[in-house]
Amino acid sequence: MFERRAYMLDISRDRVPTRDTLEWLADALAALGFNEIQLYVEHTYAYTDHKTVWEGASPLTADDLRWLDRVCEVRGIDLVGNMNCFGHMGRWLAHERYRGLAECPEGAPALFGSGAMPPGCLAPTVENAAFGVALARELARSIRSRRLHIGGDEPFELGEGVSASDVAERGRETVYIEHLSRIIAPLVDDGYEVMFWADQxxxxxxxxxxxxxxAIPVVWNYEAPSDSGWMSFLPTELIDRLGLPEDMHLGFESHARLFIEAGKPFWVAPGTSSWNTLIGRNVNAAANIADAVAVGTSYGSPGFLLTDWGDNGHFQPLAVSLPSMVRGGAAASGAPIDDEAEVAQRIDELLGCEKGVGALIDRLGCIGEELGMVSPNSSPIFTSLCSIGIPGFGEPDPAGVAHGMEILSEARERFSQPIGGPRGPVVAAEMAAVCQFAELGLRRLAAEHGLDVKAPVARDFDEAVQAQRAAWLLSSRPGGLDDSIDKLIGQSAAG
Structure with a gap:
């Protein structure tokens, strides 16, 4: 059993939960054995004097955090602030007021290939470190916990702009760790244990x-151990830019190796694998969680952090992550659940609904992995609708497509009917909407590969959008809804 069993929800990729949703989430996490929740923030906290960044995003406020902290305390859960103040600052740097803080104010080199991407990383300056510390202190003031997560991951542009000469002279690693230390040290002096992502x-x-x-490093990895097959599909320059280990297919053992060899404590952070999928990637998630637990317990990790990201619009509702939350909570508590029927039963209990809903949600999360394609960090069902990110590689298996269509048809029919329990109407609407998009994604994928499946048309997308809009507002705030829809439909409608 891990001393700290945490769950992290991304609230910065458009979907910010309502208070009702957060209270239900706290109940569910407590029932699953978690004792910590982190809400990942970029631009969706109402920082004083920074309204330009969060205006229109329906952010959490200091009052929201104080309320949620009390909710968590009653349930035996710690609320821990989780933010970024180095990389992943694109939502700030998009505004003219903050553009001058960027490493590459005029745009950053693309991760691979030619072209550029908008600035996303702060320059590693003393002034920017002080800026990050101020944001962290403000976020932490509304929370009881003396632990704080300051991010620090994926500063892709570092050394490409403002810091180019410094990096050339002293090395990227030195410049990175010095800037990270400038953020961490004042917070440690404040009495915080400071967590940071360990990908660098x-x-x-x-x-x-x-x-x-x-400071405590958090080692993240979201792919299950496997042979090296999927690595061959990634461009070498992308692997280099991401700083991935050469044997990353081995899982957490390779990602945590340097900490293991040094005897340095670290947390392990697997994922729900729900992002970039619409309906989940549960086979990968289960193996990824088991790998994290095995490596973490073998080397005495004090903490386990199950991450639930929302990349590219956060289309998936929380119900899609429930199978991984059940498996993650049980495994981190020292009593892993391998029986699918037991996982399904726990989901039904968490939702307070009739038997069968949990099994259907879990089964939906396996469709994309039964198509015979390679799709790291995503599902080909989603990437067929959204060109952002890594696409699926290979050809879809006709039998897998046919089986997936059957399950989606069954799910859409089931979720069009009432579901019992207080969360029933929310779950039914959200799952019906996301299944509608998943069916369009699977149809498009099949049609593009020459299978005898009717490709979706504009009217199909219009109907799916309306369903998603209505479902979103049952559990999430309105601020990021249009931005989320634009991410997918901007790529999809033309097809």
Whole structure:
């Protein structure tokens, strides 16, 4: 059993939960054995004097956090602030007021290939470190916990702009760890244990010994251990830019190796694998969670953090993540659940609904993995509708497509009917809407590969959008809805 069993929900990729949803989530996490929740923030917290960034996003406020902290305390859960103040700052840097803080104010090099992407990383300056510390302190003031997560992951542009000469002279790793330390040290002095993402510590042993006192690295990895097959589909330059270990297919053992060799404590962070999928990627998630638990317990990790990201519009509702939440909570508590029927039963109990809903949700989350395609960090069902991210590789298996269409048809019929329990109407509407999009994605995928399946047309997308809009507002705030819809439909409607 891990001492700290945490769940992290991304609230920065458009979907910000209502208070009702957050209270239900706290109940569910407590029932599953979690004792910590983190809400990942980029631009969706109402920071004082920064209205330009969060206006229109329906952000959480300080009053929301104080309320949620009380809700969590009653349930034996710690609420921990989780934010970013180095990379992943694109929502800030999109505004003229903050553009001058960027490493590459005029745009950053694309992750691979030619072209550019909008600025997303702050320059590693003393002033920017102070800016990040101020944001962290403000977020933390409304929460009891003396632990704080400051991000620090994926500063892709580092060394490509403002810091280019410094990086050339002293090395990217040195510039990175010095800036991270400038953020961490004042917060440690404030009495916080400071968590940070450890992806920049996968290749360079020299960095591990330079981690500031009072800081705890969080090793994340979202792919299950496998043979090296899927790695061959990734461009070498992308692997280099991401700083991935050469044997990353081995799972957490490779991602945490430098900490293991140094005897440095670290947390493990697998994922629900629900993002970029619409309906889940549950086979991968189950194996990814089991791998994280095995490596974490073998090397005495003090914490387990199940991440639930919302990349590219956060189309998936919370119900899609429930199978992984059940498996993650049980495994981190030292009593893993391998029986699918038991997982399904726990989902039904959490939703307070009749038997069968949980089994259907779990089964939906396996469709994309039964198509015979390779699709890391996503499902080909989703990427057929959205060109952002890594596409699916290979040809879809006709039998897998046919079986997937059968399950989706069954699900759409089931979720069009009333579901019992207080969450029943929300779950029914959200799952019906996301299944509608998943069916369009599967149809488009099949049609593009020459299978005898009717390709979706504009009217199909219009109907799916209306269903998604109505369902979204049952559990989430309105601020990011249009932005979410635009991410998918901007790519889909033309097809």
């Amino acid at each position: 510590f996968r290749r360079d042993r020299s960095l591990v010994s330079r981690i500031p006192q009072g």
